[in-house]
Amino acid sequence: MTSLPDWLQGADGAVMPDAPLAPYVWFRVGGAAQWLFMPKTPEDLAQVLRTKPADVPLTVLGVGSNVLVRDGGIRGLVVRLGSGFNGIAVGDDHTLRAGAAVPDAMVAKTAAKAGIAGLEFFCGIPGTVGGACVMNAGCYGAETCDVFVEAEALTPDGQTVRLSPEDMGFSYRRSQAASRGLIFVAATFKGRADTPANIQARMDEISARRAESQPIREKTGGSTFKNPDGHKSWQLIDQAGWRGRGVGGAKFSDLHANFLINTGTATAADLEATGEQARRQVKDQTGVELHWEIKRLGEPMPVSHTVSS
Ligand SMILES: Cc1cc2nc3c(=O)[nH]c(=O)nc-3n(C[C@H](O)[C@H](O)[C@H](O)COP(=O)(O)OP(=O)(O)OC[C@H]3O[C@@H](n4cnc5c(N)ncnc54)[C@H](O)[C@@H]3O)c2cc1C
Incomplete structure (x- = not known):
């Protein structure tokens, strides 16, 4: 212990x-x-x-x-x-400030009620505001950097810093600032005016599209790999024969071939091995390199060695 x-x-x-x-x-x-x-x-x-x-x-x-x-x-x-990181408040000029632990869906819902358009895409992302700042999360043509105004973060030694869009260094599913080991504590987003009814209708559309195309009720981690330039990861994985296939209790989803799934008995090693084997096969067959979008954290289980006498 x-x-x-x-x-x-x-x-x-x-x-x-x-x-x-x-x-x-x-x-x-x-x-x-x-x-x-x-x-x-x-x-x-x-x-x-x-x-x-x-x-x-x-x-x-x-x-x-x-x-x-x-x-x-x-x-x-x-x-x-x-x-203490769950506060959410609507500000002036179609802005909204949310603590880093606020679910993205709550950001979308609060914005819709307040008549702030442009934040609808957050209803399609099952993470938090902190995760969205790190991953530049987005879906259906919109992403965090489109609506980002400012973030508050702590440095690894406990100092408070404020970050502008330029400081964040956003790119596809990445923020450069996150690689400095910052802990995001809150962020402010800005949209534009529209009626709550119009905004809600667009959110309903996003939710329906997600339910059709993503295994949202499974034990999954979202998109496994980023889309390489000019390619869709799900298509490359599908063409390599990995849809519905995997190692141990892990497999790629039948519904969306870029989503890894724990079918109930998977270990983290099963999930990682499934991703790595598919990645190698895609590279061998097409020459295209897949890069993990999922963040793999921590250490593998130590291998135990038996010493024979
Ligand atoms: C079913 C499903 C569908 C998904 N669909 C989408 C989609 O359409 N678009 C999309 O972009 N993503 C999607 N995702 C992925 C995921 O929801 C996003 O990446 C989300 O932004 C992650 O947020 P999180 O709070 O879960 O972060 P985590 O997964 O807990 O962490 C992600 C990374 O952020 C870091 N992090 C988290 N919070 C903080 C913080 N406060 N300060 C500093 N670092 C922090 C972690 O260390 C880690 O590196 C999906 C996932 C699932 C399971």
Whole structure:
């Protein structure tokens, strides 16, 4: 059992050593966090970051809809944002500010009620505002960078910073700022005026399209690979014969060939091996390199060696 280090003992919020992470991620697989911390407020989090030794690794989780936690778990501190990061408020000039733990669907719903158009696409993404800032999440022709005004984040040593769209360095399913190890605590988005009824009609359309084309009720992690320039990942995986196929309890979805699924008995190793084997075969057959969109976190299960006498 891992004990709590000094710098975590006075932390405000829930702190759990050796905490299984499977319940916190969509795939429902993976090992434990060495220390899982759920701060109640940004101040609690900043305080812990200021005292945490720099060599202790730091990982942040949203609702785990785009991550694969490996079976050996995650060393160091894993942060999952709690209730103090759930605020949402409509501002002037068709803006909306939301805490990093607010579900994207809640952003879309609140914007629709307030007559703010342009944020409808958020209803199609099952993550949080923090995850959307990191992944530049988007669907059906719109993405986070189109409506982003500003984010507030903490640096790994607990300082507060504000980030403009330029600071974020958004590109396809990526923000360069995230690679500096920032923890997003809130973001402001801006849309334009329309009637709640029109906005709701577009959201209904997005929800219907998703239900038809994505395995939204499965244990999955969203798109496994980014679309390479000029190609669709699902088509490449399909042509390589991986639709509905996989290793152990993992397979690519029959409905959407770029979605990996835990059929109920998969390990994280099964899911990763399925992705890697498909990736290699696509490369061999077409020369096209697939790049993981899913963030793979932590360590594989250590292999046990039996020594024969
Ligand atoms: C059924 C399904 C459908 C999906 N459809 C889409 C889609 O249409 N379009 C799309 O873009 N995505 C889609 N996704 C993927 C996913 O929902 C998005 O990438 C989402 O933005 C991830 O948010 P999250 O809160 O779940 O983040 P997580 O999956 O928990 O984390 C993703 C990354 O962000 C980091 N992170 C999370 N929160 C923070 C924070 N506050 N500060 C710093 N880093 C943080 C994590 O460390 C990790 O690197 C889908 C996923 C599923 C399961």
